[in-house]
Amino acid sequence: MATAKSGRQRAAAPDALPVEPVDTSYLRTLVGYNARRASLAIIETFMVRMAPYDLKVVDFSVLSLVAHNPGITSRQLCAALNVLPPNLVGLIATLERRGLIERLPHPSDGRAMGVHLTPQGVELMAQAEQTAFDLEMDATSRLTDAERKTLIRLLQKVYTPAN
Numbered sequence: 001m002a003t004a005k006s007g008r009q010r011a012a013a014p015d016a017l018p019v020e021p022v023d024t025s026y027l028r029t030l031v032g033y034n035a036r037r038a039s040l041a042i043i044e045t046f047m048v049r050m051a052p053y054d055l056k057v058v059d060f061s062v063l064s065l066v067a068h069n070p071g072i073t074s075r076q077l078c079a080a081l082n083v084l085p086p087n088l089v090g091l092i093a094t095l096e097r098r099g100l101i102e103r104l105p106h107p108s109d110g111r112a113m114g115v116h117l118t119p120q121g122v123e124l125m126a127q128a129e130q131t132a133f134d135l136e137m138d139a140t141s142r143l144t145d146a147e148r149k150t151l152i153r154l155l156q157k158v159y160t161p162a163n
Helices: 031-053 057-068 074-081 085-097 119-139 145-159
Strands: 101-105 113-117
Touching: 031 057, 031 119, 031 145, 057 074, 057 085, 057 113, 057 119, 074 085, 074 113, 085 101, 113 119
Parallel strands: none
Antiparallel strands: 101 113
């Protein structure tokens, strides 16, 4: 192993030495392990493909919710994404500074502001959502359409509370 400047050891280059296979049979029986591995495979490609739009996963999620729910409130965004309000405040401000969203008075709640895409945000999201769709098709290319729908439905059953 090579030694980094800090004195810690780091792994040698992947092609330097062959890595002997390890038994992952138990881990492969766990939903969390498999969900995380699938997520990591998709998120890595997502980040690369969203780089031209300067969007991270959470940015894309917020903008997509705003695109499909014009006038959505910050409170609704927090609930939908399971994020705390302080974590959303900076994100909303950043997207607003980029000219992608605007806050307007909510029509039925005088205390709330509704979040809307700007024309620039609409254009960006049309492209970004198509990129995300293409990515999903590529990432799940070994699944049939029925399998893809079943996988999504089953994953949603894991994180959606029972009625």
